[in-house]
Amino acid sequence: xxxxxxxxxxxxxxxxxxxxxxxxxxxxxxxxxxxxxxxxxxxxxxxxxxxxxxxxxxxxxxxxxxxxxxxxxxxxxxxxxxxxxxxxxxxxxxxxxxxxxxxxxxxxxxxxxxxxxxxxxxxxxxxxxxxxxxxxxxxxxxxxxxxxxxxxxxxxxxxxxxxxxxxxxxxxxxxxxxxxxxxxxxxxxxxxxxxxxxxxxxxxxxxxxxxxxxxxxxxxxxxxxxxxxxxxxxxxxxxxxxxxxxxxxxxxxxxxxxxxxxxxxxxxxxxxxxxxxxxxxxxxxxxxxxxxxxxxxxxxxxxxxxxxxxxxxxxxxxxxxxxxxxxxxxxxxxxxxxxxxxxxxxxxxxxxxxxxxxxxxxxxxxxxxxxxxxxxxxxxxxxxxxxxxxxxxxxxxxxxxxxxxxxxxxxxxxxxxxxxxxxxxxxxxxxxxxxxxxxxxxxxxxxxxxxxxxxxxxxxxxxxxxxxxxxxxxxxxxxxxxxxxxxxxxxxxxxxxxxxxxxxxxxxxxxxxxxxxxxxxxxxxxxx
Numbered sequence: 041x042x043x044x045x046x047x048x049x050x051x052x053x054x055x056x057x058x059x060x061x062x063x064x065x066x067x068x069x070x071x072x073x074x075x076x077x078x079x080x081x082x083x084x085x086x087x088x089x090x091x092x093x094x095x096x097x098x099x100x101x102x103x104x105x106x107x108x109x110x111x112x113x114x115x116x117x118x119x120x121x122x123x124x125x126x127x128x129x130x131x132x133x134x135x136x137x138x139x140x141x142x143x144x145x146x147x148x149x150x151x152x153x154x155x156x157x158x159x160x161x162x163x164x165x166x167x168x169x170x171x172x173x174x175x176x177x178x179x180x181x182x183x184x185x186x187x188x189x190x191x192x193x194x195x196x197x198x199x200x201x202x203x204x205x206x207x208x209x210x211x212x213x214x215x216x217x218x219x220x221x222x223x224x225x226x227x228x229x230x231x232x233x234x235x236x237x238x239x240x241x242x243x244x245x246x247x248x249x250x251x252x253x254x255x256x257x258x259x260x261x262x263x264x265x266x267x268x269x270x271x272x273x274x275x276x277x278x279x280x281x282x283x284x285x286x287x288x289x290x291x292x293x294x295x296x297x298x299x300x301x302x303x304x305x306x307x308x309x310x311x312x313x314x315x316x317x318x319x320x321x322x323x324x325x326x327x328x329x330x331x332x333x334x335x336x337x338x339x340x341x342x343x344x345x346x347x348x349x350x351x352x353x354x355x356x357x358x359x360x361x362x363x364x365x366x367x368x369x370x371x372x373x374x375x376x377x378x379x380x381x382x383x384x385x386x387x388x389x390x391x392x393x394x395x396x397x398x399x400x401x402x403x404x405x406x407x408x409x410x411x412x413x414x415x416x417x418x419x420x421x422x423x424x425x426x427x428x429x430x431x432x433x434x435x436x437x438x439x440x441x442x443x444x445x446x447x448x449x450x451x452x453x454x455x456x457x458x459x460x461x462x463x464x465x466x467x468x469x470x471x472x473x474x475x476x477x478x479x480x481x482x483x484x485x486x487x488x489x490x491x492x493x494x495x496x497x498x499x500x501x502x503x504x505x506x507x508x509x510x511x512x513x514x515x516x517x518x519x520x521x522x523x524x525x526x527x528x529x530x531x532x533x534x535x536x537x538x539x540x541x542x543x544x545x546x547x548x549x550x551x552x553x554x555x556x557x558x559x560x561x562x563x564x565x566x567x568x
Contacts, residue, residue: 084445084474087310089319089357089372090190090225091299093350095326096168097376099396099426101333102141102347103155105413107134115420116384119333129155132409139339140348143355144399152358153401154468156435157411160395160428164378168327171377176224178433179456185493185567186548188225189436190215190318192454192492193444194233195563197317199485202231206276212283213276215318216309218243218302223320229492229548229563234320235276240301243284283312291363293356299323300353307357311364317444323350326376330387350374354401361403371402371443371469375432383420394425398435404443406470434464441465445474453490456567486560487511487553489539493565496542500524500562502553505532510554513539514561515547524551541566 101119104126105112113120126136130149135157137145147153163181165171179185187195194214195201201214215226215234226234237243287308293300302321309316325346333341354372361367379396395414414426433455440451442465452463487502500511511525521544525537541549544566551562 084317085315085369086443086445087317087319087370088190088439088443089303089306089321089370091350091354091372091374092223092320092322093326093346093374093376094172094322094324095328095376096171096378096380096392097326097396098328098332098343098380098390099158099376100380100382100414101343101390102138103157103397104136104138105134105416106136108413108416111416111418111420114418115382115416115424116390118335118386118388119338119384119390121338125339129409134413135409138344138347140344141351143351144401145351147355147358147401148407151407152403152405153399153407154405155409156398156400156430156466156468157409158395158414158426158429159375159398159432159435160379160426161431161433162428164394164425164428166378166392168377173224175375175377175432176227177456178436178459179567180459183456183567184546185456185565186227187229187493187565188223188227189433189454190320191224191226191228191233193440193446194226194318195228196446196450196454196485198233199560201228201233206279210315211279212314213280213316215320216306216314216316217320218305219320219322223322225320226318229565234318237305240298240305243305279314280309283309283314286312287364291356291360293360294349294352297349297353299349300356303353303357304360307360307364307366310361310370311366323353328380328389329385329391330389332384332389335388354399358401367403371400371404371439373401373435373439374399379426381422382414382416382424382426383422385422391422395428396426398432400435400439400468404470404473406467408467410466410468430464430466431459431462433459433462434466435468437463438466438468442469442473449490453488453492455491456493457491457495486555486558487551487562489551489562489564493567494541495567497538497540498564499536500539500551501534501536503532503534504529504555505558506530507556509535510552511537512552512554514550514552521549539564 100112101121104121106126109123121138125139127139127141127145128136144153161181165174165181174181176188177185178189198214213235217223217226217234217236226232290304290308293304299321306319328343331341332343361370375398376396378392378394380390380393384390411429417424437451440446441448487500489498489500491498502511506529508528510523513521513524515521524539546566546568549564549566551564553560
């Protein structure tokens, strides 16, 4: 294969190693069609850390119902945690935690953990891939959406991205994902709003300026060439390296714990001064169809080991935030693509289920237990699922409004149609948390639309300075579909116009605003 051909096939999927051990891949590739998106900028220095528990975590053995323990035990005779081993929660006798989760028990008792019972969505999907997409996009079960919920938020805040980024006001990555697979969570309308660090080793390679050894073959030489080229073109490498270099001491983290390794990097970068708002980390192995516990002792086994590592990693992370003096700025959350069935199977495991608990943690969190213990039938069948109490989109929307300080109307516009009526304001974040801290002047929101995504019609809202004003609709092939509006306005004003796309296929469309020498493009997503 010729070098040019090799580059053409490979350059878009692999970028340079970042910090000693975690190779970094830039996900925010430029779109040839759109060089400027829209504008925004909420004044906040708040950070959200999203922890994905991949595989479908068994919530009933993580957050254990004490008040209905008899029903729980009868449904899971071969894996139920003994009642005398359940970790108690201060001031709340109905529920407890798995005995391996002492770290999170301490955080709960310190009022830094919110347990949200039975989180899911209507018509749950039990495919790992499809369910993960639903959680990442915040779509309905029967709806395909191609942008992530955090990506839409970041696109609102940083509307011109990637054009003009990084810049003097915003030199840092908007989002960072640690993991080898690009996450749909941060996918924006045209580009992914995150950069990806493939693992901890790549992170330390970035800050030390080293790469993994390559094989002494022609392919190895090509791989080394790719790494060097991508390292030169990595826009954010220097800012990440500088931020990491500002932190030389952290509090201890557990060893042999990949989640802890990832969270340690997050704490280091936040303390180092990155203004990155969203960090995504992942921890797998939760598809526990068999041997979830040991037969001799149901408090230990594969699932107990996973839960222990999650608990120990989060507690070490929180302790590090305290040590570094930044615990006021960081909130974290856990999620898994689905829970498990109420009744255990004959293989000492559990099968794909519906709703499951979520954790939201951090000093700014309004701690406690939200919701009741799941309903368990007196005689549970193999098909019984935990019924949903809270729609997961309500957790997302509450964090956007109460942690990232967005107006409620803006939050609602970031979700697909037919969901807003189900969004609840949940008591997750302490009152009066939002405050103005860091002005962001990178973008100017001249043109927006709501809802976005939309099914058939959307309202386009735009600023005009007066005079000749043109709004055009363009498809992804760059073709002009229509001049939606062409008006001479007598004075500067904020205007709206309706875009009816019911005759157009699903996909991305662009609304282009032109007003004298000013222009801006807004990506819009039509879904089924």
